[in-house]
Amino acid sequence: MIWALLGFRVREFSVSRWFILMTIIQPAIFASIAFFLFKAGGQSGTLLYVSLGAGMMGIWSSTLFGSGAALQWNRWQGTLELLVGAPAPFILVLLPLTLATAITGAYALGTTLLWGWVFFHVPLHVVHPLAFVLAIPAAVLALGLMGLAMGSSFILYRNANALSNLLEYPVWLVTGLLFPIALLPGWVAPISWLLAPTWGVEAIRHAALGGGKVWFPLVMCTVIGVAYFGVAAFFLHVFERAARARATLSLT
Secondary structure, eight states: OHHHHHHHHHHHHHTOHHHHIIIIIHHHHHHHHHHHHHHHTTOTTOHHHHHHHHHHHHHHHHHHHHHHHHHHHHHHHTOHHHHHHSSSOHHHHHHHHHHHHHHHHTHHHHHHHHHHHHHSOOOOOOSOHHHHHHHHHHHHHHHHHHHHHHHHTTTTOTTGGGGGGGTHHHHHHHTTSSSOGGGSOTTHHHHHHTSHHHHHHHHHHHHHHOSSOSHHHHHHHHHHHHHHHHHHHHHHHHHHHHHHHHTOSSOO
16 A cells, blocks of 8 residues: 555656656756855865755755645645545555655755756766665655654644745754754754754765765664654654544545
8 A cells, every 4th residue: 555655646746846846946956056155165076065965955845845735735635534534544644645755855866966967067976886875765765754753743733834834944954964064053963863864965975975984874864764653653643533533634
């Protein structure tokens, strides 16, 4: 069931104009701005670093808005009550949707790498190819499970997805997608450790550029993803029971 729903959702998002804008056009714009900034600052040898970070920005944006709006889409289509009332556990219905937003967001990584290579001559040499191949799906899976944890809180509050608009840019900064976390105040580091993009981009960058541990952030992606799933399962159960009791699932 999960595999069938995942395939359906990925195809659905792949033809969505909104997701095309989010995962292909927007990352190319952000990457171009970052390239020009780094070039103007004389930071040679960092363009691949920026390209990978811009790609992760696209994955995060896709996951954030896709997961935040997941329940609203089903409300608008009149299918949310049917999905919650179906025999299958609702978490297994919601999981493929949030994973699909992260998988579709992974287009952004390919977009920024190709864009940088064609127009800014960014080298695509990868120091650890095997680790790089493993790091990408690990990061995507961790972000998808993070989206599941976020989406589980939106079942009770109809307009809670508006909060997702406030999370895009702060997470870009806190997780160090365009610059090292060490440049931020010390109190930011513990917050970044709880967020999947931090470990995902670290694993991808160390695999591509070398100079750091690859397997530790990969393990952290797995550990934090399992934690997200546990949090989502707990809160989804609580919120689902409360929504049933208050009859707040329907549009009216």
